[in-house]
Amino acid sequence: MTVRVRIAPSPTGALHIGTARSALFNWLYARKLGGTFVLRIEDTDLERSQKSYETDIIDGLRWLGLDWDEGPFLQSDRLDIYRSYLNRLMESGHATWREYTDEEKAALAKDGRQIRDRVIVLKDDGDPERDIAFDDMIRGRVSVQAKHVGQVTLAKDEHTPLYNFAVVVDDLEMGITHVIRGEDHISNTPKQLLIFSALGATPPQFAHLPLILGPDRSKMSKRHGSVSITEYQRDYLPDALVNFMAHLGHTFEKDILTREELIAGFDLANVHHSGAIFDQQKLDWMNAQYIRTLPRDRFKELIGHPELPDSAVPLITERLERLSHATEFSYLWDKPEYDATLLIWKNDDPARTKSALSIMADAWPMAAEQLDAFAEQQFDGQKGSVYWPLRVALSGRKNSAGPLDIAAVLGPGETQTRIRIAIEKMS
RNA sequence: GGCCUCGUCGUCUAGCCUGGUCCAGGACACAUGGUUCUCAGCCAUGGAACACGGGUUCAAAUCCCGUCGAGGCUACCA
Numbered sequence: 056m057t058v059r060v061r062i063a064p065s066p067t068g069a070l071h072i073g074t075a076r077s078a079l080f081n082w083l084y085a086r087k088l089g090g091t092f093v094l095r096i097e098d099t100d101l102e103r104s105q106k107s108y109e110t111d112i113i114d115g116l117r118w119l120g121l122d123w124d125e126g127p128f129l130q131s132d133r134l135d136i137y138r139s140y141l142n143r144l145m146e147s148g149h150a151t152w153r154e155y156t157d158e159e160k161a162a163l164a165k166d167g168r169q170i171r172d173r174v175i176v177l178k179d180d181g182d183p184e185r186d187i188a189f190d191d192m193i194r195g196r197v198s199v200q201a202k203h204v205g206q207v208t209l210a211k212d213e214h215t216p217l218y219n220f221a222v223v224v225d226d227l228e229m230g231i232t233h234v235i236r237g238e239d240h241i242s243n244t245p246k247q248l249l250i251f252s253a254l255g256a257t258p259p260q261f262a263h264l265p266l267i268l269g270p271d272r273s274k275m276s277k278r279h280g281s282v283s284i285t286e287y288q289r290d291y292l293p294d295a296l297v298n299f300m301a302h303l304g305h306t307f308e309k310d311i312l313t314r315e316e317l318i319a320g321f322d323l324a325n326v327h328h329s330g331a332i333f334d335q336q337k338l339d340w341m342n343a344q345y346i347r348t349l350p351r352d353r354f355k356e357l358i359g360h361p362e363l364p365d366s367a368v369p370l371i372t373e374r375l376e377r378l379s380h381a382t383e384f385s386y387l388w389d390k391p392e393y394d395a396t397l398l399i400w401k402n403d404d405p406a407r408t409k410s411a412l413s414i415m416a417d418a419w420p421m422a423a424e425q426l427d428a429f430a431e432q433q434f435d436g437q438k439g440s441v442y443w444p445l446r447v448a449l450s451g452r453k454n455s456a457g458p459l460d461i462a463a464v465l466g467p468g469e470t471q472t473r474i475r476i477a478i479e480k481m482s
Numbered sequence: 483g484g485c486c487u488c489g490u491c492g493u494c495u496a497g498c499c500u501g502g503u504c505c506a507g508g509a510c511a512c513a514u515g516g517u518u519c520u521c522a523g524c525c526a527u528g529g530a531a532c533a534c535g536g537g538u539u540c541a542a543a544u545c546c547c548g549u550c551g552a553g554g555c556u557a558c559c560a
Contacts, residue, residue, distance in 0.1 A: 242555040337510045374522040442519035454521035
């Protein structure tokens with residue numbers, strides 16, 4: 056049997072980090088086993104679904120490099136299918152209208168929800184004491200008594216299917232063999248099992264992933280900060296984010312892996328049972344590792360400075376965790392702005408700083424040995440008296456790459472110009 | 483409240499299935515030192531965890547029971 060898995064996001068928001076992680080695990084599973092990865096957009100909730108979110112989700116998955124083999128299928132295009140399944144269930148007596156009294160409606164009407172007089176529900180005539188159970192590939196046997204499953208509402212009316220029903224029909228129609236999704240769906244599973252059974256169908260295998268948590272250990276949501284992939288795009292490399300997400304709830308033999316290694320090392324049996332906190336510091340660290348391995352031209356392109364010489368790249372990548380912070384290295388392509396007092400090293404006499412700069416301006420270009428000898432002879436061996444003002448003249452910053460490295464990027468002409476500007480600032 | 487799931491350093495985790503090699507290993511973060519004009523990097527060192535209580539056993543992080551704690555779900559959303 057060929058493996059067929061799917062990711063089924065609903066376009067009621069941008070691509071959520073949790074959805075992306077589920078997509079990744081499904082993708083890894085499919086790629087590992089030579090299976091098929093299906094993308095299905097679950098837009099049965101017309102009021103909350105938006106086309107722009109759909110685009111965002113698709114773009115986000117592409118950006119992450121999680122390519123799908125079939126789809127995107129839209130549930131809104133498949134209404135006829137749900138209708139026919141619903142008829143089947145009504146005719147076979149497995150589904151029925153459920154009427155609400157005014158009191159029941161009033162109780163349901165909270166949050167300003169629109170309440171109908173009746174909906175279509177699944178009829179369960181079985182023993183309420185019996186167990187509805189399934190063997191979760193990650194958690195083992197999960198079982199609930201039928202009486203605790205609750206009402207299985209199939210559709211609002213003949214034309215408006217609801218989540219649990221649409222999912223079952225689609226998973227069946229699309230031949231999905233393994234449903235890999237978040238732990239928050241465990242309690243939906245018995246309901247879906249009941250629907251599969253009413254349809255006389257064999258359910259797929261289920262695997263429930265641990266949740267991605269915020270620092271307070273509750274399900275990661277907007278109040279914890281950035282939660283949509285879009286917000287990570289300007290700072291992180293897709294490979295870094297993918298690698299990071301893969302490590303949330305799964306162990307690999309090392310920290311940094313290629314896609315191929317991720318695929319080869321992936322195993323549902325190694326997925327953990329408990330939720331994992333999203334630690335942005337570790338993401339930053341991983342991102343830094345990937346940034347350093349980027350081809351130089353690719354890096355220049357990413358930060359929007361293709362004109363930079365190759366020698367400038369390691370100066371930045373060695374110090375960079377988030378792409379957007381590359382602006383802190385603008386001294387490599389723009390003359391810096393700074394206060395003249397910054398040029399003075401520790402408690403140096405300003406006159407001493409100024410004379411150091413003057414000598415360098417005249418003697419430039421200078422090599423490290425010359426600079427060292429210069430400090431030795433005229434500044435009591437205080438290299439800071441020479442290097443610090445030079446570095447500030449070139450970078451305008453308290454913290455920066457080494458002055459000689461910057462000078463190499465700028466070239467002798469620009470270096471000399473910047474030293475002269477520094478001298479002027481001190482007058 | 484009910485139902486379900488989970489519980490090893492601050493965080494991600496190894497080990498747990500197949501008890502001893504674990505006074506619990508790695509990584510991130512943190513601290514200290516070294517390299518050094520600054521930052522970063524790199525190197526070295528350090529602090530830091532088996533939720534609790536019983537039981538089984540010569541021996542338990544590992545097996546059993548209970549307690550406590552955390553999370554998820556509890557829609558005519560997905």
